[in-house]
Amino acid sequence: MKFTNEINRRRTFAIISHPDAGKTTLTEKLLLFGGAIQVAGAVKSNKIKKHATSDFMEIERQRGISVATSVMTFEYNGTLINLLDTPGHKDFAEDTYRTLTAVDSVILVIDSVNGVEDQTRRLMEVCRMRDTPVIVFINKMDRDGKNRFDLLEEVEKELSLHLHPMTWPINSGKDFKGVYDLDKKSLVLFTANTKASDEDVVEIKDLSNNILDEKVGEADANTLRDDVELVDGVYGDLDVEQYLKGKIAPVFFGSAVNNFGVKEMLDTFIRIAPLPQSRETSIRHLDVQEDKFSGFVFKIHANLDPKHRDRIAFLRVCSGRFERNKYYHHVRLDKDVRFSNPYSFMARQKDVIEEAFPGDVVGLFDTGNFKIGDTITEGEDFYFTGIPSFSPELFKEVVNKDPMKTKQLEKGLLQLTDEGVAQLFTQFGGNKKIIGCVGELQFEVIQYRLLQEYGASAEFRSMPYYKACWITSEDQKKLDEFTRFKTNNIAADKDGHLVYLAQSEWFLNTERQNNPDIEFHFTSEIH
Numbered sequence: 001m002k003f004t005n006e007i008n009r010r011r012t013f014a015i016i017s018h019p020d021a022g023k024t025t026l027t028e029k030l031l032l033f034g035g036a037i038q039v040a041g042a043v044k045s046n047k048i049k050k051h052a053t054s055d056f057m058e059i060e061r062q063r064g065i066s067v068a069t070s071v072m073t074f075e076y077n078g079t080l081i082n083l084l085d086t087p088g089h090k091d092f093a094e095d096t097y098r099t100l101t102a103v104d105s106v107i108l109v110i111d112s113v114n115g116v117e118d119q120t121r122r123l124m125e126v127c128r129m130r131d132t133p134v135i136v137f138i139n140k141m142d143r144d145g146k147n148r149f150d151l152l153e154e155v156e157k158e159l160s161l162h163l164h165p166m167t168w169p170i171n172s173g174k175d176f177k178g179v180y181d182l183d184k185k186s187l188v189l190f191t192a193n194t195k196a197s198d199e200d201v202v203e204i205k206d207l208s209n210n211i212l213d214e215k216v217g218e219a220d221a222n223t224l225r226d227d228v229e230l231v232d233g234v235y236g237d238l239d240v241e242q243y244l245k246g247k248i249a250p251v252f253f254g255s256a257v258n259n260f261g262v263k264e265m266l267d268t269f270i271r272i273a274p275l276p277q278s279r280e281t282s283i284r285h286l287d288v289q290e291d292k293f294s295g296f297v298f299k300i301h302a303n304l305d306p307k308h309r310d311r312i313a314f315l316r317v318c319s320g321r322f323e324r325n326k327y328y329h330h331v332r333l334d335k336d337v338r339f340s341n342p343y344s345f346m347a348r349q350k351d352v353i354e355e356a357f358p359g360d361v362v363g364l365f366d367t368g369n370f371k372i373g374d375t376i377t378e379g380e381d382f383y384f385t386g387i388p389s390f391s392p393e394l395f396k397e398v399v400n401k402d403p404m405k406t407k408q409l410e411k412g413l414l415q416l417t418d419e420g421v422a423q424l425f426t427q428f429g430g431n432k433k434i435i436g437c438v439g440e441l442q443f444e445v446i447q448y449r450l451l452q453e454y455g456a457s458a459e460f461r462s463m464p465y466y467k468a469c470w471i472t473s474e475d476q477k478k479l480d481e482f483t484r485f486k487t488n489n490i491a492a493d494k495d496g497h498l499v500y501l502a503q504s505e506w507f508l509n510t511e512r513q514n515n516p517d518i519e520f521h522f523t524s525e526i527h
């Protein structure tokens with residue numbers, strides 16, 4: 001238990017949202033609170049505005065220079081906060097899903113005008129798979145949003161999440177007057193573009209006090225009294241245990257762009273958000289308090305500058321102390337590795353660090369030794385489990401346009417898929433190489449990078465598949481039989497696991513019905 005103090009002061013989380021809900025804006029406000037940046041506008045959105053490869057490339061090139069945007073570390077009231085960035089574009093959702101395996105909790109931003117949107121749903125599904133604790137921030141209260149009760153009901157229903165309001169809004173849009181902090185029993189009055197100060201907070205222990213009428217007017221005061229009575233009656237005090245189990249999500253109302261409601265959320269976050277958690281491995285439960293170092297790679301960032309072809313592997317520390325220049329065990333390669341320039345991302349700058357602790361993310365220079373899911377230890381052989389691959393939904397056959405560059409193409413495909421850009425399958429009948437992605441944009445990126453970085457020229461030919469499912473069975477004979485009959489629909493993923501490629505939902509359902517001994521999985525754990 002050597003590192004208890006270091007562990008206890010860390011919180012590692014991600015902000016998730018549908019694009020445009022306000023993730024970048026909220027990130028920036030949090031960094032301002034943490035003193036990590038001084039001015040608004042310093043955080044660049046990682047959003048792809050046009051559906052264009054060039055746009056993506058531009059963003060990636062900038063990020064290559066300042067990889068710091070992938071992890072932001074800042075301190076607030078003695079707590080060391082690691083905020084992991086997630087890609088904004090849905091075509092890169094897999095990257096986000098994997099980042100979620102490296103955090104201990106999330107903040108979900110919802111636009112009060114649009115309510116629950118597509119990406120919100122998908123991201124929450126992933127959080128639910130891991131019972132990740134969630135805090136909800138309902139943003140843009142300065143706009144005419146949905147009725148507050150309807151909104152909460154929509155979120156609860158659509159995301160199958162039990163909510164627990166921590167603050168309660170007084171109106172919305174141009175009549176937005178602020179929020180009532182249900183926990184601290186104080187009124188926080190809205191002023192646009194507020195600084196991080198407590199000036200506009202009025203303590204009102206008893207809502208029947210006339211001061212409330214003075215501050216917000218009689219009509220709104222009465223509405224608030226009724227609302228609070230109702231809300232208090234339904235919800236009571238927050239059950240922090242239930243939050244930590246991912247069963248109940250505290251909710252805050254605010255306006256990120258006006259820096260309103262953010263501080264209330266951040267204060268609660270550092271009070272209740274989970275410490276770096278213990279994890280499961282392929283052989284045993286790993287306690288976060290163990291003395292020996294371990295960690296895993298959840299993201300690989302390629303530098304797209306052709307002059308600097310290095311990559312940075314992002315490693316989440318899971319136990320012990322990571323030290324610069326010390327030899328560690330790379331489990332998959334069964335090899336000793338050491339890192340002379342590990343990076344941390346304090347104050348948005350890359351700094352070489354000497355040590356890191358559970359909850360921290362370290363950036364490691366990589367010349368091709370890492371792939372997603374790799375585990376580094378002090379000698380023990382195990383893998384962290386629960387790092388998922390999701391079934392892709394778009395499939396294209398790789399067509400080599402330059403037979404002289406076959407080797408380069410193969411190398412490029414292997415490395416890019418190691419980075420987790422896409423998944424690579426080899427079809428049984430015919431040995432075709434198939435790339436599976438979640439978004440069209442990924443194919444363009446792969447094609448561009450194959451050419452730029454490997455000098456290989458490839459085209460993609462669409463394949464009529466709708467989903468890839470990993471198949472397993474207790475009965476090896478049944479599995480063999482199935483793969484023999486369905487050769488054209490069977491492929492192996494990069495690790496040799498069997499995959500069934502379904503042409504349509506109907507085919508998939510039919511096969512599932514006809515083959516009750518075979519299990520069809522929509523996610524595969526890398527280990």
Ligand code: GDP
Pocket residue numbers: 017018019020021022023024025026045047088139140141142143254255256257258
């Ligand atoms: P992201 O795509 O989730 O990162 O969203 P951004 O943070 O880039 O915000 C999208 C747009 O919403 C930007 O134009 C922001 O200025 C705006 N925005 C963010 N927060 C608020 C808010 O509280 N009120 C209003 N009216 N606009 C906001």
